[in-house]
Amino acid sequence: MDVLKTRILREGRDLGRGILKVDSFVNHQVDPVLMHACGQEFALRFKDLGITRVLTAEISGIGPAIMAALALQVPVVYARKHKPVTMPEMVFLTTAPSHTKGTEVSLMVSPEYLAGGERVLIVDDFLASGATILGLIRLARAAGAQVVAVGTLIEKSFEGGRAALGEVLGPEVPIESLAIISEMSEKGIVFADESYDRQR
């Protein structure tokens, strides 16, 4: 998706150790017009899958996920990392290693909002190692729901997340990233060839 790639080249900053800072349009400040366009792109790519619900993880998945859900006209559920007082006593919980924190974080979903029979699209800001998304897949499956697609804004293909997800999801479930970065170095950010988007 060119508009996203252009923005990454213009404002993204490589902080080293594979960390890409996109705080000016995704992670701290959010460009709602760009997120809206990304949501529409997800809806277009996944339009024939009969999606009934979008699932993401708080915090930075919420922006792209709510816009995908708006375009698909379905509810979005965000997995919580801390249990608020409004959550029931019995929830689905899994843990996932945090890329940027160096610790395990909890991901919790109430069975009230994720149930058997749902056809779930998982959306997140980044696909790196895939750890968070693997956690969301476990939550969806624990609820008896089916993950029918995965969409992320930015994939770092050199971190192997796509293969890890593919192993768990099988070859039929599409994984789409709107910008795929194949290399980050002093020389700059290199995107994978456009054709890679479709190659699976």
Added chain:
Amino acid sequence: MDVLKTRILREGRDLGRGILKVDSFVNHQVDPVLMHACGQEFALRFKDLGITRVLTAEISGIGPAIMAALALQVPVVYARKHKPVTMPEMVFLTTAPSHTKGTEVSLMVSPEYLAGGERVLIVDDFLASGATILGLIRLARAAGAQVVAVGTLIEKSFEGGRAALGEVLGPEVPIESLAIISEMSEKGIVFADESYDRQR
């Protein structure tokens, strides 16, 4: 805003001690179509204020804030509660008591995304005691920005937040809530008269 009030009456649950659970459309599962409509309503009510930025607090403010920002076509910044590695060493930080957690939480904004001269709309899901929004006002003012309006989805008028904000903001800054609850008891949820929305 009738569509929001209807939803609160249908799905909201009074958990006691002033806690209203709206996890099925605002706080855990989000209805993106409803949030989009709420965003448009905020944009309509505040259209003449020259807003340049929307400010909210993670996590549950993000949904309504991103939709208000979309309607206003301006960026949205969400104050972080934990400092990610992508944040610079020097940030604006304040603390605010958490209604549902019984502790103080940090609210941080990077000076990269909030600066002098900005005309800020603060958006949040709830206006209760006003503590979180007061924290956001302190952050905006520390950055030299001007808070020109406050918009919330649901106000619990019996918790006094409106008066607390009014004292700090002065009478010229509009505070608009799309649903104002004047009473929550065994007898049910009672909304303040519609005219209250406009009465200040």
